[in-house]
Amino acid sequence: MQKLSIQGGVALSGEVRVAGAKNAALPILAATLLTSDAMRITNLPQLNDVRTMVKLLERMGVKASEGEHHAQLRADAITEPFAPYDLVKTMRASILALGPLTARFGEARVSLPGGCAIGERPVDLHIKGLTAMGAQIAIEAGDIHATARRLKGARIFMDTVTVTGTENLMMAACLADGETVLENCAREPEVVDLARCLIAMGARIQGHGADVITVQGVERLRGVEYAVMPDRIEAGTFLAAAAATRGAITLTDAPVASLDPVLQKLREAGAEITVGDTTVRIAMRGRPKAVSLRTAPHPGFPTDMQAQFIAMNSVAEGTSRVTETIFENRFMHVQELRRLGAHIEIEGNTAMIYGVDTLKGATVMATDLRASASLVIAGLVAEGETIIDRIYHLDRGYEHLESRLASLGARIARVA
Numbered sequence: 001m002q003k004l005s006i007q008g009g010v011a012l013s014g015e016v017r018v019a020g021a022k023n024a025a026l027p028i029l030a031a032t033l034l035t036s037d038a039m040r041i042t043n044l045p046q047l048n049d050v051r052t053m054v055k056l057l058e059r060m061g062v063k064a065s066e067g068e069h070h071a072q073l074r075a076d077a078i079t080e081p082f083a084p085y086d087l088v089k090t091m092r093a094s095i096l097a098l099g100p101l102t103a104r105f106g107e108a109r110v111s112l113p114g115g116c117a118i119g120e121r122p123v124d125l126h127i128k129g130l131t132a133m134g135a136q137i138a139i140e141a142g143d144i145h146a147t148a149r150r151l152k153g154a155r156i157f158m159d160t161v162t163v164t165g166t167e168n169l170m171m172a173a174c175l176a177d178g179e180t181v182l183e184n185c186a187r188e189p190e191v192v193d194l195a196r197c198l199i200a201m202g203a204r205i206q207g208h209g210a211d212v213i214t215v216q217g218v219e220r221l222r223g224v225e226y227a228v229m230p231d232r233i234e235a236g237t238f239l240a241a242a243a244a245t246r247g248a249i250t251l252t253d254a255p256v257a258s259l260d261p262v263l264q265k266l267r268e269a270g271a272e273i274t275v276g277d278t279t280v281r282i283a284m285r286g287r288p289k290a291v292s293l294r295t296a297p298h299p300g301f302p303t304d305m306q307a308q309f310i311a312m313n314s315v316a317e318g319t320s321r322v323t324e325t326i327f328e329n330r331f332m333h334v335q336e337l338r339r340l341g342a343h344i345e346i347e348g349n350t351a352m353i354y355g356v357d358t359l360k361g362a363t364v365m366a367t368d369l370r371a372s373a374s375l376v377i378a379g380l381v382a383e384g385e386t387i388i389d390r391i392y393h394l395d396r397g398y399e400h401l402e403s404r405l406a407s408l409g410a411r412i413a414r415v416a
């Protein structure tokens, strides 16, 4: 199994381009199921999750051809509206096929995602929403089996803010008969990016980016070319790595507006941040100051940046409190950070981080995608060599992370 070896202690410096957003690319790829026309998606990040989504669509009968950062897909005929367990278990976002398949083909079978390393992660709101739109849903042999003649517009209140739930129902509503009003929607920038793609395809959507989204169903959508937005979590990860190593880097093609909650916390940590239209420059002179935070749905602090900030706080001056409100078990990185010498205590959903002067290299194990990113940051800071095992998690969500960090001066290599 591949590992990363990092010789820490180098302040990152230089320039790096932000890749396309994983969490926008996945729903946009699923949206290609909504039209029989060819779709061309550009600025696709080279990630295992993107490959898995394309593979999933191909299994259903979608014709796909992939380039380095783009893909052409055509769902003119579907042979099997089915997302099988072997793919769903490697990528929960496979659930995003449920809404589009049911809306366009009147049938979908998607394996139930089940739990994962960061918690239980139910999909009840996806199911309730589609049921409200008239789908018949049964759970059969671990699969969600949805059937419908034509979905009907409905008023749907989601009692928890859910990103992929909002996306699934918004996609389904595009081809439903009449008006759908979605309440308590996720306001994440990736939901907005998906809505923009759907609108370009001819969907009639209003309110994306706010908590009530209204969709007027149409008979059909058309194929378009669409460029995926840049990845705010990848951008934030590079920024946190620069801050933790007391470096200075510039991000290009950065999703500046959607980075606000992260930039605010980095400024609080003492970083100098300069923002252009599509660039962000960070310079951290001296030791970062500890910053407390609480994760929340957008525009709050993203849960997908929590682990990286705990890594930065581990070497910051002072004590910080990080509270996780979205996923109940999202502190798996803490025990690994402790192996590097971090002083962190956990009480319920809060981590108390007592900043230490230095971390020391050790062998650690990645447990999920963002946990892996936090271990990379800690490894970049630690004295000596850090070996990170199970880096397949990283490859799900970061494009060529090691070569891009190496271009910023990091001593990092992939080893067998």
Ligand code: UD1
Pocket (backbone or CB within 6 Å): 023, 026, 092, 093, 120, 121, 122, 123, 124, 125, 126, 127, 160, 161, 162, 163, 164, 165, 186, 190, 303, 304, 326, 327, 328
């Ligand atoms: C998405 C992101 C993930 C991010 C998360 C929260 C994608 C592909 N993934 O995941 O990177 O960490 O948003 O920002 O975009 N919930 C329910 N019932 C449901 C659905 C969700 O109770 O039917 C709960 C979840 O258990 C969780 C909360 O809602 O506590 C938010 O989860 P959700 O926004 O759905 O996460 P994902 O869309 O899976």
